[in-house]
Amino acid sequence: xxxxxxxxxxxxxxxxxxxxxxxxxxxxxxxxxxxxxxxxxxxxxxxxxxxxxxxxxxxxxxxxxxxxxxxxxxxxxxxxxxxxxxxxxxxxxxxxxxxxxxxxxxxxxxxxxxxxxxxxxxxxxxxxxxxxxxxxxxxxxxxxxxxxxxxxxxxxxxxxxxxxxxxxxxxxxxxxxxxxxxxxxxxxxxxxxxxxxxxxxxxxxxxxxxxxxxxxxxxxxxxxxxxxxxxxxxxxxxxxxxxxxxxxxxxxxxxxxxxxxxxxxxxxxxxxxxxxxxxxxxxxxxxxxxxxxxxxxxxxxxxxxxxxxxxxxxxxxxxxxxxxxxxxxxxxxxxxxxxxxxxxxxxxxxxxxxxxxxxxxxxxxxxxxxxxxxxxxxxxxxxxxxxxxxxxxxxxxxxxxxxxxxxxxxxxxxxxxxxxxxxxxxxxxxxxxxxxxxxxxxxxxxxxxxxxxxxxxxxxxxxxxxxxxxxxxxxxxxxxxxxxxxxxxxxxxxxxxxxxxxxxxxxxxxxxxxxxxxxxxxxxxxxxxxxxxxxxxxxxxxxxxxxxxxxxxxxxxxxxxxxxxxxxxxxxxxxxxxxxxxxxxxxxxxxxxxxxxxxxxxxxxxxxxxxxxxxxxxxxxxxxxxxxxxxxxxxxxxxxxxxxxxxxxxxxxxxxxxxxxxxxxxxxxxxxxxxxxxxxxxxxxxxxxxxxxxxxxxxxxxxxxxxxxxxxxxxxxxxxxxxxxxxxxxxxxxxxxxxxxxxxxxxxxxxxxxxxxxxxxxxxxxxxxxxxxxxxxxxxxxxxxx
Amino acid sequence: xxxxxxxxxxxxxxxxxxxxxxxxxxxxxxxxxxxxxxxxxxxxxxxxxxxxxxxxxxxxxxxxxxxxxxxxxxxxxxxxxxxxxxxxxxxxxxxxxxxxxxxxxxxxxxxxxxxxxxxxxxxxxxxxxxxxxxxxxxxxxxxxxxxxxxxxxxxxxxxxxx
Numbered sequence: 019x020x021x022x023x024x025x026x027x028x029x030x031x032x033x034x035x036x037x038x039x040x041x042x043x044x045x046x047x048x049x050x051x052x053x054x055x056x057x058x059x060x061x062x063x064x065x066x067x068x069x070x071x072x073x074x075x076x077x078x079x080x081x082x083x084x085x086x087x088x089x090x091x092x093x094x095x096x097x098x099x100x101x102x103x104x105x106x107x108x109x110x111x112x113x114x115x116x117x118x119x120x121x122x123x124x125x126x127x128x129x130x131x132x133x134x135x136x137x138x139x140x141x142x143x144x145x146x147x148x149x150x151x152x153x154x155x156x157x158x159x160x161x162x163x164x165x166x167x168x169x170x171x172x173x174x175x176x177x178x179x180x181x182x183x184x185x186x187x188x189x190x191x192x193x194x195x196x197x198x199x200x201x202x203x204x205x206x207x208x209x210x211x212x213x214x215x216x217x218x219x220x221x222x223x224x225x226x227x228x229x230x231x232x233x234x235x236x237x238x239x240x241x242x243x244x245x246x247x248x249x250x251x252x253x254x255x256x257x258x259x260x261x262x263x264x265x266x267x268x269x270x271x272x273x274x275x276x277x278x279x280x281x282x283x284x285x286x287x288x289x290x291x292x293x294x295x296x297x298x299x300x301x302x303x304x305x306x307x308x309x310x311x312x313x314x315x316x317x318x319x320x321x322x323x324x325x326x327x328x329x330x331x332x333x334x335x336x337x338x339x340x341x342x343x344x345x346x347x348x349x350x351x352x353x354x355x356x357x358x359x360x361x362x363x364x365x366x367x368x369x370x371x372x373x374x375x376x377x378x379x380x381x382x383x384x385x386x387x388x389x390x391x392x393x394x395x396x397x398x399x400x401x402x403x404x405x406x407x408x409x410x411x412x413x414x415x416x417x418x419x420x421x422x423x424x425x426x427x428x429x430x431x432x433x434x435x436x437x438x439x440x441x442x443x444x445x446x447x448x449x450x451x452x453x454x455x456x457x458x459x460x461x462x463x464x465x466x467x468x469x470x471x472x473x474x475x476x477x478x479x480x481x482x483x484x485x486x487x488x489x490x491x492x493x494x495x496x497x498x499x500x501x502x503x504x505x506x507x508x509x510x511x512x513x514x515x516x517x518x519x520x521x522x523x524x525x526x527x528x529x530x531x532x533x534x535x536x537x538x539x540x541x542x543x544x545x546x547x548x549x550x551x552x553x554x555x556x557x558x559x560x561x562x563x564x565x566x567x568x569x570x571x572x573x574x575x576x577x578x579x580x581x582x583x584x585x586x587x588x589x590x591x592x593x594x595x596x597x598x599x600x601x602x603x604x605x606x607x608x609x610x611x612x613x614x615x616x617x618x619x620x621x622x623x624x625x626x627x628x629x630x631x632x633x634x635x636x637x638x639x640x641x642x643x644x645x646x647x648x649x650x651x652x653x654x655x656x657x658x659x660x661x662x663x664x665x666x667x668x669x670x671x672x673x674x675x676x677x678x679x680x681x682x683x684x685x686x687x688x689x690x691x692x693x694x695x696x697x698x699x700x701x702x703x704x705x706x707x708x709x710x711x712x713x714x715x716x717x718x719x720x721x722x723x724x725x726x727x728x729x730x731x732x733x734x735x736x737x738x739x740x741x742x743x744x745x746x747x748x749x750x751x752x753x754x755x756x757x758x759x760x761x762x763x764x765x766x767x768x769x770x771x772x773x774x775x776x777x778x779x780x781x782x783x784x785x786x787x788x789x790x791x792x793x794x795x796x797x798x799x800x801x802x803x804x
Numbered sequence: 805x806x807x808x809x810x811x812x813x814x815x816x817x818x819x820x821x822x823x824x825x826x827x828x829x830x831x832x833x834x835x836x837x838x839x840x841x842x843x844x845x846x847x848x849x850x851x852x853x854x855x856x857x858x859x860x861x862x863x864x865x866x867x868x869x870x871x872x873x874x875x876x877x878x879x880x881x882x883x884x885x886x887x888x889x890x891x892x893x894x895x896x897x898x899x900x901x902x903x904x905x906x907x908x909x910x911x912x913x914x915x916x917x918x919x920x921x922x923x924x925x926x927x928x929x930x931x932x933x934x935x936x937x938x939x940x941x942x943x944x945x946x947x948x949x950x951x952x953x954x955x956x957x958x959x960x961x962x963x964x965x966x
Contacts, residue, residue: 047902054882054908060841229906706943707903707940733848
């Protein structure tokens with residue numbers, strides 16, 4: 019390492035950006051220049067003089083008792099500084115987001131393929147890798163619990179967690195369940211009102227977040243006995259809250275700073291290497307860096323819940339929905355992670371953006387010995403959307419109706435009630451969004467005479483010259499909640515400082531928000547400019563020195579931390595104006611900050627902010643809480659559970675090679691209501707990115723798990739869409755303000771990932787006439803060679 | 805072993821290089837050029853793309869010893885000597901093609917190489933050329949915009965120079 023001359027940490031510094039663009043504009047990203055120069059310090063770029071490399075030994079078995087662990091040979095390896103097992107943990111041994119059921123290092127047993135058992139710190143990653151292989155573990159291998167049938171029969175197949183193992187365990191292997199009854203539920207009387215009934219069983223495979231920047235970070239032991247951790251995460255404070263008890267430290271001695279994050283999509287909500295690197299740093303007294311290889315990344319984070327769903331819808335002959343009867347079974351894997359909240363979302367949103375007078379629903383998450391599942395973009399709403407949208411198409415076919423018309427006929431709008439009983443109190447333009455995608459111009463029809471064959475399914479593989487290609491079109495719409503739900507006190511904190519630097523007023527914004535690529539820091543600068551009338555804004559690195567920002571998930575950060583920045587900036591503005599009132603005796607009530615000046619609407623400029631501020635800085639911190647929500651009733655599922663809803667509609671055009679089963683999405687259109695586009699360029703980017711992950715789920719992305727073992731933990735075998743797989747994605751952005759949200763905005767990032775998948779499958783179905791009740795759709799499903 | 809090569813026009817040397825180390829590891833951990841990213845170590849994602857003697861390669865698949873006395877150009881080398889951003893770099897920022905940015909260094913090198921050999925590529929040419937570079941954030945639409953923008957700027961610049 020001696021020739022390395024720079025330290026990654028040098029880039030974890032203030033980033034100053036200047037622009038005239040406030041909200042509604044599209045200024046360039048403050049971190050963009052560093053990123054295109056290769057100078058942006060991602061968590062895997064962290065470096066420290068004299069640092070060690072950490073690595074974990076992971077279980078090859080999904081379920082086994084650990085009989086013994088022998089670390090002696092690994093410890094003797096030259097270059098190895100420490101080898102740790104659960105016995106070396108100074109504090110509590112378990113952690114978890116909602117239920118503390120996950121050991122930081124396995125104790126006595128392993129519950130999933132890839133569970134961490136021991137840790138090594140060494141002077142070179144290869145030394146660590148070799149030492150890991152020298153740890154000898156003796157296992158008693160057990161038959162894993164991997165199916166719903168096994169999990170629901172613990173007397174026969176056993177428990178993933180023995181009931182005595184921790185207090186908050188559900189019943190049997192059920193991690194969490196939520197029932198819901200709306201209207202009269204599903205009774206014989208209700209069923210008799212339906213002229214047409216469609217029933218379907220649907221299945222969703224296990225999708226991975228597959229962010230490009232692997233889990234990584236650097237833990238540095240501090241002189242006060244604490245730990246300084248530089249890490250890529252989605253929520254610094256909840257990491258700290260889970261880490262400190264395990265490290266045996268008070269929270270104030272565990273200090274986290276956000277290092278550059280290479281994508282997240284929910285996969286960084288749970289801890290990965292945070293505790294491991296910190297334990298090794300505590301033990302060795304040296305900085306320890308851990309960077310996951312791609313296979314370890316697949317083992318080291320939770321995935322999207324695979325689901326088995328049963329849907330029954332009844333409707334009148336003219337297409338009005340009468341009832342729905344739904345059961346959703348989500349495989350939560352070995353540890354709870356966010357499963358309880360995912361279940362709540364699936365149950366409350368699992369009937370889609372439709373008015374259905376009578377609903378019965380049950381959603382459960384199971385404990386199994388499959389990989390743990392938790393948060394991923396769309397969070398419980400994605401799986402259900404594939405179910406209810408497939409049902410809508412089938413119902414339309416049954417009734418001989420246009421599928422878009424059927425959806426519009428039943429679409430909810432402002433003032434309607436969800437099956438949870440909650441009234442929608444902001445715009446819900448479901449029918450309008452469907453109309454918009456339907457009205458957008460279609461791509462030109464397939465013209466075999468003038469075609470570049472690289473544009474056909476199979477693309478560059480030269481598998482077809484157009485024979486056997488059929489085109490289909492499909493539609494879908496989805497609903498997603500914004501922010502944390504079910505009574506959670508969701509809040510965010512922001513500190514805004516205004517001072518004169520270099521003869522100019524400069525605003526500084528300091529939050530603990532994880533910028534994971536979504537562009538939150540760009541928006542924060544825009545908000546500060548809008549509220550304070552300045553051009554220069556400095557973004558301070560996110561860390562635990564300021565209050566919690568909550569998670570960068572649930573499409574909540576622009577709403578929540580953006581809202582906090584707005585509140586803090588408004589407070590700074592009022593303080594500055596107050597200062598002017600005291601100094602100059604202003605009595606006007608129409609004062610504002612514009613263009614670096616204090617301005618009266620009637621009288622124009624009064625004084626420059628530079629003159630008014632002088633050498634003083636105004637520095638204020640504010641918290642933004644969204645209005646309270648409440649828990650769903652356990653039995654009926656009723657309650658004001660969500661703070662905001664967001665809707666997206668899609669149209670997919672696909673070409674299918676019916677002989678080879680290959681699919682090429684030709685175009686994927688999206689229409690979404692964003693309330694107010696704070697940054698139109700970013701909004702469109704989020705919608706296109708969200709649609710692309712939905713495309714991945716529709717036709718290629720799945721972690722293959724067989725008997726509890728992961729079979730494709732690499733980018734060679736787990737396929738995410740390339741630029742050849744992704745078509746043009748025209749986006750129509752609607753802005754109908756939500757009166758309850760800052761600036762009227764609506765969360766953006768997740769809705770397209772919820773809604774777009776079914777449109778693609780519907781288009782393949784239209785092209786082929788095959789039912790396709792499981793995603794991802796594979797070539798063998800289309801050719802019938804399964 | 806000791807490996808000496810040229811990185812972005814400057815001679816560099818790395819000592820105590822283990823035979824199994826990749827060019828990517830040497831660039832990132834030994835010679836202070838962490839711009840190239842490591843996301844898969846299998847040549848599947850393209851995040852580590854660098855020029856090796858003028859040809860784009862996945863530096864994770866190149867053994868460090870293979871670059872002895874050869875020329876490497878990384879994303880850091882796309883910035884002008886003056887510190888000004890290169891045309892492709894600026895186009896990616898302007899088009900909104902950078903989100904988390906982890907794929908960006910590899911895409912920049914690959915795009916630079918594409919426009920060197922084909923200044924006005926068709927959309928299908930662009931897709932073919934960039935199909936070895938995964939991006940998980942953008943949906944690629946803004947990347948397409950960025951490459952088209954860079955192509956237009958490059959042609960405009962060439963036209964002005966004539």
